[in-house]
Amino acid sequence: METNAASAETVEVRRASEVEHFDVLIVGAGISGIGGAYHLSTQCPGKRFLVLEAQDDFGGTWHTHRYPGIRSDSDLYTFGYRFKPWTGAPIATAAEIRKYMGEVIEENDLARHIRYGHRISAASWSGEDRRWTIEATRAADGAQVRFSASFLWMCQGYYRHDAGYVPQWPGMERFGGRIVHPQAWPEDLALEGKRVVVIGSGATAATLLPAIAGACAHVTMLQRSPTYFMTGRNANELADTLRELEIPEEWIHEIVRRKILKDQAKLARRAFEEPEALARELIAGVRAHLPADFDVERHFTPRYQPWRQRIAFVPDGDLFRAVREGKASVVTDEIEAFTEAGIRLKSGATLEADVVVAATGFDLSVLGDISVTIDGRPLDFGDTVTWHGTMFTGVPNMAWVFGYFRASWTLRADLISDFVCRLLRHMDERHATRVTPTLRPAEAGMPLKPWFDLDNFNPGYVLRGAHLMPRQGDRLPWRHTQDYWTDRGDLPAADLNDGSLAFD
Incomplete structure (x- = not known):
C-alpha cells in the first residue's frame, strides 16, 4: 500500500x-x-x-x-x-x-x-x-x-x-450588528425579526429589498441619490402570442430578440435626443406604483439624465409594492457615521439597524x-x-x-x-x-x-x-x-x- x-x-x-x-x-x-x-x-x-x-x-x-x-x-x-x-x-x-x-x-x-x-x-x-x-x-x-x-x-x-466594494465610513468598527456585502452573502445570516438597512440604490439594492421585505422586521433602502427604474410585467407579450400560434422556439427567440433590440435602440436614442421627456415617463412609471403622498421627487427623481447610468428594471414593480405595503422604506441622505445601534445621517436623523447590507458596487x-x-x-x-x-x-x-x-x-x-x-x-x-x-x-x-x-x-x-x-x-x-x-x-x-x- x-x-x-x-x-x-x-x-x-x-x-x-x-x-x-x-x-x-x-x-x-x-x-x-x-x-x-x-x-x-x-x-x-x-x-x-x-x-x-x-x-x-x-x-x-x-x-x-x-x-x-x-x-x-x-x-x-x-x-x-x-x-x-x-x-x-x-x-x-x-x-x-x-x-x-x-x-x-x-x-x-x-x-x-x-x-x-x-x-x-x-x-x-x-x-x-x-x-x-x-x-x-x-x-x-x-x-x-x-x-x-x-x-x-x-x-x-x-x-x-473575491470581494465587493465597501466604502470605509467612520465608526464602522463600533457597530454592534453585522455588515455584509451582497457579493459575499453569509449562509448563516438570519434576518427574521431584524431591522435591515440596505445601502445603495442600484439593481442589487432594488433586487434585494423586495426579496427580504417579508422575511425581516423592516428593511430600509438608504441611498445618497436616486436611480432611474423601469417597471413592467415579467413577461413578453410577443413571445406569448407566438407560442400560442405554435411558432418554433428558435423563431420566437430570434423575433423577440430583434424586437427588444429595436426597442432598446429607440430608448437609447431618446435618452440623448429628448432626455427630459424620457425622464418624465420613467418617473411617472414609478409614481404609478406608489401611494399618492409618497415623495417621488425626493426619493425616485435622479439628478442625472437617463442612461448616464444603467436603468434598472423592476419586474412587476415588486420594489415599490414592498414600499407601498409598509414592509420597506426609502431614505435619501448621506452617512455621517456608524453608531453602536445603527447609522447616523448628515441630516441628524438616525437609522437603527441589526444588519447593514452594503450594496455599494464592486471594483x-x-x-x-x-x-x-x-x-x-x-x-x-x-x-x-x-x-x-x-x-x-x-x-x-x-x-x-x-x-x-x-x-x-x-x-x-x-x-x-x-x-x-x-x-x-x-x-x-x-x-x-x-x-x-x-x-x-x-x-x-x-x-x-x-x-x-x-x-x-x-x-x-x-x-x-x-x-x-x-x-x-x-x-x-x-x-x-x-x-x-x-x-x-x-x-x-x-x-x-x-x-x-x-x-x-
Whole structure:
C-alpha cells in the first residue's frame, strides 16, 4: 500500500510539473467563457482548447452572487445566447440562468474542456516560442500548475469576484450588528425579526429589498441619490402570442430578440435626443406604483439624465409594492457615521439597524488581476490602445471580452466570439503564429481618449477604475464605442488585412 501511495504521489507531482499545450485557452467559465467555448467548438472544430475557472463551478456572476432574490437586470432574450432559445420569463433568477448555461454545456459536450478550481496568477508571452505560458494554483491540492496556449481569450469579466466594494465610513468598527456585502452573502445570516438597512440604490439594492421585505422586521433602502427604474410585467407579450400560434422556439427567440433590440435602440436614442421627456415617463412609471403622498421627487427623481447610468428594471414593480405595503422604506441622505445601534445621517436623523447590507458596487478588475508580461516586460494595460475594444496594441494573440453597459453583456460576447474564430481561421490561412494590433505611421499622433466616455457613463466603479483601462483612438479600428448597434456592423466587417493587425 505504501508503494502504491508513493507511486500515485509521484505521478501527481509529475503531472503538476508538466506543461499542457492548447491552441486556445479561455479564462473564465461564466457567460462569456461558456459562449466562447461553444463558438470555438462549432466554428473552429479543429482547435484544441481549455477553459480555466477559478471557482468550483460554472456561472461566473450567477455562481458568485447568492444573495436573496438574485436575478438578471437584462432580459434573457438578449442576455441569453443567440444560438440557444430562451423559453422562460424575460427576467430570470440566478438558478434559472445557471440551468440554461448548464444545458449549453451538456448539449455541446463542453464539460470535458473545463477545469474548475484553477486560479490563474500569471500569464507570460514569449515571442521566441510564439505562445503564452499560464501559471495557476489548483484548489484541490494547492499545486502550482502550468499551461501554454497559442491564443489567450480573456472571458473572466470586469469586476473582482473575491470581494465587493465597501466604502470605509467612520465608526464602522463600533457597530454592534453585522455588515455584509451582497457579493459575499453569509449562509448563516438570519434576518427574521431584524431591522435591515440596505445601502445603495442600484439593481442589487432594488433586487434585494423586495426579496427580504417579508422575511425581516423592516428593511430600509438608504441611498445618497436616486436611480432611474423601469417597471413592467415579467413577461413578453410577443413571445406569448407566438407560442400560442405554435411558432418554433428558435423563431420566437430570434423575433423577440430583434424586437427588444429595436426597442432598446429607440430608448437609447431618446435618452440623448429628448432626455427630459424620457425622464418624465420613467418617473411617472414609478409614481404609478406608489401611494399618492409618497415623495417621488425626493426619493425616485435622479439628478442625472437617463442612461448616464444603467436603468434598472423592476419586474412587476415588486420594489415599490414592498414600499407601498409598509414592509420597506426609502431614505435619501448621506452617512455621517456608524453608531453602536445603527447609522447616523448628515441630516441628524438616525437609522437603527441589526444588519447593514452594503450594496455599494464592486471594483473593476483588469484582465482578472493576472500578472501579464510580454517577453519579460510587465504589461501596463493603461498604456495600450484598443483595437475595436477587443485586442490591444503591443499584446500578441490575446482577446478580451468586455460587454455593454446599456445592452446585454452577451450580445458583445457573441460578436467577439465570431471575431476570434474568424481571426483564428485567418491566421491558419496565412500560416501566421502571431497577431499584434499595431498603430500605423499615420496614427502615431492620433488623439487618445479614455476607455470609457465619462461624460456619457459614469457610475462609481467606472470612475474608480478608469485609469487602469486601455485608451481608445478617434477613428476605427481604434475605437471602443460601447454601442451594440455600431459594433454589430463594424466588428464583422473589420478588415484583417488593413495593416492595423501585424501578422507574423
